Amino acid sequence: MLRTLMRAKGWDAVVVTGSDPHCSEYPAERWKQVEWLSGFTGEAGDLVVTLDHAGLWTDTRYFIQAEQQLAGTGIALHKMRVPEQVPIPDWLRQQFGDDALIAVDGLCTGAGFAQSLPGTVLSVPDLLDRFWADRPAIPQTPIFTVDPGETRREKISWLRAFLREQDCDGILLTALDEIAWLLNVRASDIEYNPLVISYLLVTRSEVCWYVVKEKVEDPQTRATFSILEADGVRLHPYSDIDYLPSEFQGRLFVDAASLNYQLYSTLASDGVALEEGTSPVGLRKAVKNAREIAGMREAHLQDGIAMERYLYWLEKSVAAGRGITEWDAAVKLGQLRGDREGYLGDSFETISAYGPGAALPHYITPHNYAPVIRDEGLYLCDSGGQYTCGTTDITRTVPMGRLSALEREDYTLVLKGHIALAMAVFPEGTPGCRLDVLARAPLWRSKRNFGHGTGHGVGWFLGVHEGPHDIRQNLNPVPFEPGMVVSDEPGIYREGKHGVRHENLLLCVEAGVSEFGRWLAFEPLTLCHFETDALDLSLLDRAEIDWLNAYHERVRQALSPHLPGEIADWLRDKTRPV
Amino acid sequence: MLRTLMRAKGWDAVVVTGSDPHCSEYPAERWKQVEWLSGFTGEAGDLVVTLDHAGLWTDTRYFIQAEQQLAGTGIALHKMRVPEQVPIPDWLRQQFGDDALIAVDGLCTGAGFAQSLPGTVLSVPDLLDRFWADRPAIPQTPIFTVDPGETRREKISWLRAFLREQDCDGILLTALDEIAWLLNVRASDIEYNPLVISYLLVTRSEVCWYVVKEKVEDPQTRATFSILEADGVRLHPYSDIDYLPSEFQGRLFVDAASLNYQLYSTLASDGVALEEGTSPVGLRKAVKNAREIAGMREAHLQDGIAMERYLYWLEKSVAAGRGITEWDAAVKLGQLRGDREGYLGDSFETISAYGPGAALPHYITPHNYAPVIRDEGLYLCDSGGQYTCGTTDITRTVPMGRLSALEREDYTLVLKGHIALAMAVFPEGTPGCRLDVLARAPLWRSKRNFGHGTGHGVGWFLGVHEGPHDIRQNLNPVPFEPGMVVSDEPGIYREGKHGVRHENLLLCVEAGVSEFGRWLAFEPLTLCHFETDALDLSLLDRAEIDWLNAYHERVRQALSPHLPGEIADWLRDKTRPV
Incomplete structure (x- = not known):
């Protein structure tokens, strides 16, 4: 149908982006035009339709998912964030030179992106409306x-x-x-x-x-x-x-x-x-004030209580062989967060992934026929809450029983990377791209790596992803400032085997002045234990072990008073110094 | 005189850069117009003269030197590579808005820089000729x-x-x-x-x-x-x-x-x-071919022989109380290099600096009244040779006797930084700015830092500084490729006390392929021992000690056959595993 329209209008290509009139990273249902057209549900994807080609552009996070969801649609996958990437403007130029007539829904296309396209770019507001009979309305929830x-x-x-x-x-x-x-x-x-x-x-x-x-x-x-x-x-x-x-x-x-x-x-x-x-x-919003910081701390206390109750339940339930699926687990976590004060909902869709599923950094847990979590290998859970006092985002990877040597090594190396970044002390003016390697070097040494960023900014009771700062390979020059919040989430993903990711949110804080200048550091906001049983301790050095023991001491002291006796006892055991 | 000309011509400012018609980093004498006008001899400095101000713009490396050399000239120091820096174009805009008439010697001013200046920029070739009676001619040495x-x-x-x-x-x-x-x-x-x-x-x-x-x-x-x-x-x-x-x-x-x-x-x-x-x-030249790499190895073998003979002579002479000055030492090193095959001259002016002098990263050793090297504290020597088969650049910091705890700590932490970079394994496509923090993190942890870059490219029998790659804080996106040569030279400088820098040249090499991609690493070209006696071994971890022992084994094996018996014995002792 779209191609009939294209022929009638003389359009060489239609570019459909996965965004809304505000260039939001996560659009409301009304603007999920890429999903409606292609069936691809990843959080980042743009479509190009020409008379003889249809392609979806997405990045490393979604390659496996896109291949699965596009199978049989005739839509080709175009890979981004890889060395050989051909971005949409370059691809269109290769196809049509500079003479194309390209139609976009101008409402859902960023001005900068539209201007980067070659040829003549025609803005057709609500372009898909004529095909999309049951298109949802603009949302209007209570303010x-x-x-x-x-x-x-x-x-x-x-x-x-x-x-x-x-x-x-x-x-x-x-x-x-x-x-x-x-x-x-x-x-x-x-x-x-x-x-x-x-x-x-x-x-x-x-x-x-x-x-x-x-x-x-x-x-x-x-x-x-x-x-x-x-x-x-x-x-x-x-x-x-x-x-x-x-x-x-x-x-x-x-x-x-x-x-x-x-x-x-x-x-x-x-x-x-x-x-x-x-x-x-953007920058002003990223630098949290004292009240926002206090709120973030309170949100992470509430979230930590929910997480520890959840991990306790998960361990006991799986050990008891109750046939818990990934979906059951995600539902349980939502319920436990729902009990916490100020909780309004999740800050993104929970990733609850057992075994090979966790190899997809942005796995979608299926509602039906979700895999059962068995009593061996690794389970990964990435989730977060919107509390009226702040926003959380946490990933824990949990050993459900016996681990392979590779699982144990990956678990330990990713934690080394996580700790190296969490321990960083750095001079004022340092942008996150200069710190990124700290989280990767422990992996790189044995030629392991991950394809996503190491850290993103997090809003105060706002989006779980916000700029302008981040910690990733792109050379973003925005320096850290005290009051900024950032995630610290290195990982290792092995297709068909397992995935490991460890994520805390960190608060950027002042760290004093020396004769060499003014210094900054990070302080973890997230309160939840890591699994020392899953570690190969011979791979950790003294400073890393000290950091881990001190963090566990803090987690235990903060959370224990708010946990039932048996869970507090269990947490004391989990946070015992190594 | 210049101001009289400026008034006559109606120029608001004259900008004099420290470069030649080819934007060379090191100009020939004919084009050392900044030195001629101001007396400042640093390798990076630009002058601005207005009717009521004269200022020199230079970076962190030269602050101390510039303050000394400008004293009494009425020329103000404008600091660059500091957070509060005001580059020349911005400063001129602050003074004159966008209406200034600015004169430059267009031959000695880069096109890009001139275009960044505000107002009207007038090119006056050889502007200073009318004042500079004995200006040297264009050099013409045998080709x-x-x-x-x-x-x-x-x-x-x-x-x-x-x-x-x-x-x-x-x-x-x-x-x-x-x-x-x-x-x-x-x-x-x-x-x-x-x-x-x-x-x-x-x-x-x-x-x-x-x-x-x-x-x-x-x-x-x-x-x-x-x-x-x-x-x-x-x-x-x-x-x-x-x-x-x-x-x-x-x-x-x-x-x-x-x-x-x-x-x-x-x-x-x-x-x-x-x-x-x-x-x-630039990029093609930076990636050395097999013959150039073999030549660089040979040049470093020759240079290592000269360096070890030199360090042996220095240790014995100072211990014997012969009153060796920094200048004597530099002369001796030049003589020992002069004995080596293929040596044509130094690749830059030798920095031979004892005690507080070494706190200036680009110290100029005075010919007359040079400080005597005593049998305590640290001596720093940064030097290099031009050999017909390659170019070298090496810094060693040498304990001349008893060290303070701070000297020992600084020596060790800088070596930790040096080793961390030398040991790096990284995926293809990684630019040096992403690796820079590896050399700094061991210093940052105790809030120490250095104000210069960590590494620069080095030519094959060409300039000792070449691009397009480097390892520094600036976000230079040029990735490493196998065949590139780069220096690894972190440091710590304490004004009035001491300076430490450890520098090897590294060759970028292939390091294999894993399921996570293609990997690169570094291999040291420089052959010369570090001083294990100066180390606080408790600050080094196992991997660092292993690297140091393996490097010392390589140095000993490569150089011993070419050294006289007593120096080979001495080197065996110096390179003993720790």
Whole structure:
């Protein structure tokens, strides 16, 4: 059907990205157009359809999953984050030179990406609507306010100071987490992400929030709107963003990283003077204030309690031969988190993977016929919670019984990598890409590696992935600052065998001053034991063992008072010094 | 005088860089205009003179030296490679906005740098000539050919293939080491650098070498010219490069990193179609072929013999209380290198620094009143040779007697850093900036650091510093390839106390393939022992001790057969396993 339309319109290619009008990493159901077209459910994938080819572009994390899900669709897999990668713009140039007519749904295509495409790029809003009969509506969940220790008035003042500095008359925030941060509001418009689908314009005198509000009859949302209006926020229907280009006067600051191509094109063609740059909200949001840090600590205490109860239950249940499946285990973990104070839901879909399943870094646990967790080998669980006081993300790999020598070695080497990064002391100004090798060198020594990043930023009761900092191979120059939160999650994956990943969240903290400058370090936020039984202790050096014992002491002291006696006893045993 | 000229011409600022018409790191005497104007002799420094300010911009390596040499000149020090740095273009913008009229000697100013300056940039060739009565002439030392295992005809064919790929009609090589590499020629036009001052144009049908040849009456140069002419190289006077802009037809590939602003401006204003990019010669030259690698090994064998004879002489002489000065020591080392086969001279000025002098990473040993090396504390010697078969660069720090606890700790931690990098195994595609932290983490743990890069590329009988790869904090994305040579030289410097640096040259080699990809590693080229007596062994882990013992075994086996009996015995003792 799409190709019939393409022929009728004379389009050489249609590019469909896995994003929404806000360039979100995780779009709501309405914008899962890649999944709808191809059946691929990975979190990162873009489709290109030409008259004689259909291809899905995704990265190392999803190769195995994509091969399985694309089997029989006629859609080819194009691999990214490999040395021989051919990104979509280069591939299109190879196919068509610079003369192609390429159609995109401009609403769901980032302005920067669209501009990188060769030839003429035509923006067709809601391009797939004519085929997608039961396309879901824009979500509109109740909106509520949060108190992160800094008022929206303070944040707006700070943003206006930025506007004056940049000599701009307004800034258009399009990234959903930046809007939620600035206005101190949350909702559940996107699964796992407490966000509100909206746009925000802040000018020197006005704050205009374009938000789906027409049909909301929810009292909480109404109360929220009143609070915001009292703070000077003017409410506009979401779709009224279409009028912005003709109504705005002056210089407008925009961040092309989260601006969709449709809006960008209209702004540009309506002659709005655009100042393109990186929104200052991202960096400010990444540096947590004292209250946010206290909240993150509380969230990790709650999460640690749930995790230890879970790991206790899992160990006993599997040992008792109760036939627990990966799915049962994930459900149980959700229930145990559900008992914790402030828990609102998961921060992403739990990965509950036994044996070979764990070799897929982003395995999806099947609801039906999920594998049973047996009493040998390794089980991997990557999960996290959204608490009103903070966001968590933790991975533990658990020995369910006898381990092979290779499983034990992989378990130990990944922990060495995890600890090396957690122990790092580094001078101010150091970006994460310079620290990445610390987590990898222990693996590299025996020619092992992992294909994903080592660490991502984590929001305060916001997205579980946030920038601008990270720890990975890409040469991202953003330096660490005290107050930033980052994950530390090296791994080893052996297709058909097993997967190991150890993940804590780390808080960047001050570490003093020496004659060589000012120093920073990390402090683990996550509270949950590692499995010393799975270690080959001969591979750990003294400093690593000291770190592990000190961490276990902290975990035990923090969690024991909140655990039932038998679990506290079990945890004392698990955290015994080695 | 300069300011009188500036007032007469209406110039707001004059910018004088420490470079020559080829953007060389080390210019010949004729182009040491920064030294002539300011008295500062560091290898990296640029001057800005305005009507009411004169400033020198240099980096961490030269802060102490610059403060000493600028004292009383009225020239202010502007620090680079520090977080608060204000580079020259930014500083000029702060002073004058975008309206300044800035004069530069366009011949001695890189095109890229000149274009980064604000306002109008006026190129005044040989601007300082009117003041600089006894300015040295362009050097013209004998030119000879070398045989690196690949003919100039082969290299020219390869470069022409590049031209076809780039759809260009010619490429102008301006970097002196690229020209020497392509033509397989050497000379001594620049101290320590076996280069020929010249330009080279390679078109699809011609090779034109612009070289100072008018007055050369040297038979070796004449023979070289005949050989090159037989290979189709046409010779032109050096100054005829001025006619290139009007004579060249078609698209010309240039590399702005080594193209001077005067030539760039003339090419651009004469309407030559310029294709700007990175010259492919740099990367090709950095990857040594089998013959070059064999030559580098031979050069390091010769250099190791000289070094061990030197260290033996030094230890005995100082112990005997002969009042050896830093200068005497450097002279002795030069003599011992002079005895070695193929030695043509040093690859840079020897740093021979005792005690506090070694705290200056680029200390200049004074000829007169040089400090005496006493029988306690640390002595640092950084030196290298140009051999016809290769180039060397080595630093050893030597305990001359009793060491303080801090000296011992610094010595050991720097060696830990050195070994960690030397032992690295890493996947193909890894750039040096990602490995840099390996050499620093052992220092960072106790909040120590060093302000210079960890490693630089080294030429084959060419410059001791060459790109495009390096190992440093800057995010240089060029990945390592087998055949690249790089230094490994972490350090710790304590002003007024002591300095420690340990430097070997490393060769990048293949390290096999695993299920996780293709792997690379390093192999030390340098052959010379470290001082195990100076180590705090409790700070080294097993793997580090194993590396050190294996390296010492290799050093002993390679060098002993070439050393007199008593020195071989002494070396056996020095290289005894710890």
